[in-house]
Amino acid sequence: MSNGTLSKREVDFFFNDGYLIVPDLWKPDEPELLRAEMHAFIGGVVEELARDGKLTNRHADADFDHQLARIQADSADNGRAIIRALEGVAGGGYTGQQMFELLRHPKLLAAIESLVGPEIVASSVYRIRPKVPGKTLGVVPWHQDSGYFEAHCDQHLIITCWVPLVDANARNGCLKILPRVHRRGVFEHRTGGNAGFLIIREEDLPADAPEPIIAECPRGGVVLMTNLTPHCSTPNNTDIVRWSVDLRYQSAEAPNNVGLWPAIEEEASAELLMACYPPEADFVIQSRKHPERVCDYETFVNRRNHYDAVKKKHYPIRHWKPVAM
Ligand SMILES: O=C(O)CCC(=O)C(=O)O
Structure with a gap:
C-alpha cells in the first residue's frame, strides 16, 4: 500500500478532469477509529x-x-x-480527537501535497454528513464549493476530500460529479436549494458538459475535487446511514485566516475577510518551512470554538439570487 503520494498519472487526471477517486488510500478498516x-x-x-x-x-x-x-x-x-x-450549528461542529487525526492523516496529507505542495493549510470548513435512509435532508443539489467561498478565492485551488465512512454507492447516495468543466469559472448559484443548500439549476450548468460521474467510493478511499468542480449527491435508498466527512485543504499561499483570533464582538475586519471562508478558522496542518506553526489538537479545538463564538456575526460571503427568480 502506498504512502498516499499520488502518481503523475493521478495528478494529471485530477487537474484534467477536476476530480480523482483514490479507492484504497487506507485499509478499509482504518476509518474505524x-x-x-x-x-x-x-x-x-x-x-x-x-x-x-x-x-x-x-x-x-x-x-x-x-x-x-x-x-x-x-x-x-x-x-x-x-x-x-x-x-453543531453551522455544520462542522464535531471536534473529536479522531476527526483531527483524520485531518492530519499522513496519507491524506501526502495526497494533498501532491496537488498543492508541502505547505498546507486545512480549513474548518469540514462537514460530517450522516445521510439517513429515505430522507431528502442530506441530498445536496448541484454546486461548486466556490459558490460558498469568497470570490477572491476563485483563482486558488482548494481541495475537497470527500471521505466515505461506509462503502458509498449509487444506492446509498454517493456523489455525482461533472467532470472537465472546472476551468470555466463559477457558475450561477441560487439560494434556497434542497435543505437550504445553494443550487446550480440544470439550465445554469454548461449544456455541453460531459455526462456526470457516479462517484462510488469504498470505505478506505477518498474522492478529491477542486473548488470549481460541480457536484451533487443523491438520495439514500438503503437501510444504513451513508456516513461521510468532507475536508478542505489549500496551499498556505492561498488566502487564509491562520493566526487570526478575531475579537468576539468585533465587526469582521478586512484582514479576516481575506480568508476564503471567513466564518471558520483555518490552521496550518503541514509545514516544512515552519514546523513550529503546525496546529496541535488543543489549538485546533480552541480555534474552532473561538470562531464558533465569533461567526454568529455577519460575514457576507456571496450574494446569490433565490432559486425562484
Ligand atoms: O456528502 C454529500 O452528500 C455532499 C457533499 C458535498 O456536497 C461537498 O462535500 O461539497
Missing part, C-alpha cells in the same frame, strides 16, 4: 434524550451504520437532535 468515536458520541446524545424522556428504544445493539437510521425511523425529532449535536 473515527467511526467508533462518533458512535460513542451518539451514544452520549442518546443517553441525554433518554434521560429527558424523549426516547425509549436506544437501539444500543445497532452498529454505527444502523443506530441513527433506526432512531430516526422511530422519531424524526430524535434523529435531528443527534445530527444537530454532531454537526
Whole structure:
C-alpha cells in the first residue's frame, strides 16, 4: 500500500478532469477509529434524550451504520437532535480527537501535497454528513464549493476530500460529479436549494458538459475535487446511514485566516475577510518551512470554538439570487 503520494498519472487526471477517486488510500478498516468515536458520541446524545424522556428504544445493539437510521425511523425529532449535536450549528461542529487525526492523516496529507505542495493549510470548513435512509435532508443539489467561498478565492485551488465512512454507492447516495468543466469559472448559484443548500439549476450548468460521474467510493478511499468542480449527491435508498466527512485543504499561499483570533464582538475586519471562508478558522496542518506553526489538537479545538463564538456575526460571503427568480 502506498504512502498516499499520488502518481503523475493521478495528478494529471485530477487537474484534467477536476476530480480523482483514490479507492484504497487506507485499509478499509482504518476509518474505524473515527467511526467508533462518533458512535460513542451518539451514544452520549442518546443517553441525554433518554434521560429527558424523549426516547425509549436506544437501539444500543445497532452498529454505527444502523443506530441513527433506526432512531430516526422511530422519531424524526430524535434523529435531528443527534445530527444537530454532531454537526453543531453551522455544520462542522464535531471536534473529536479522531476527526483531527483524520485531518492530519499522513496519507491524506501526502495526497494533498501532491496537488498543492508541502505547505498546507486545512480549513474548518469540514462537514460530517450522516445521510439517513429515505430522507431528502442530506441530498445536496448541484454546486461548486466556490459558490460558498469568497470570490477572491476563485483563482486558488482548494481541495475537497470527500471521505466515505461506509462503502458509498449509487444506492446509498454517493456523489455525482461533472467532470472537465472546472476551468470555466463559477457558475450561477441560487439560494434556497434542497435543505437550504445553494443550487446550480440544470439550465445554469454548461449544456455541453460531459455526462456526470457516479462517484462510488469504498470505505478506505477518498474522492478529491477542486473548488470549481460541480457536484451533487443523491438520495439514500438503503437501510444504513451513508456516513461521510468532507475536508478542505489549500496551499498556505492561498488566502487564509491562520493566526487570526478575531475579537468576539468585533465587526469582521478586512484582514479576516481575506480568508476564503471567513466564518471558520483555518490552521496550518503541514509545514516544512515552519514546523513550529503546525496546529496541535488543543489549538485546533480552541480555534474552532473561538470562531464558533465569533461567526454568529455577519460575514457576507456571496450574494446569490433565490432559486425562484
Ligand atoms: O456528502 C454529500 O452528500 C455532499 C457533499 C458535498 O456536497 C461537498 O462535500 O461539497
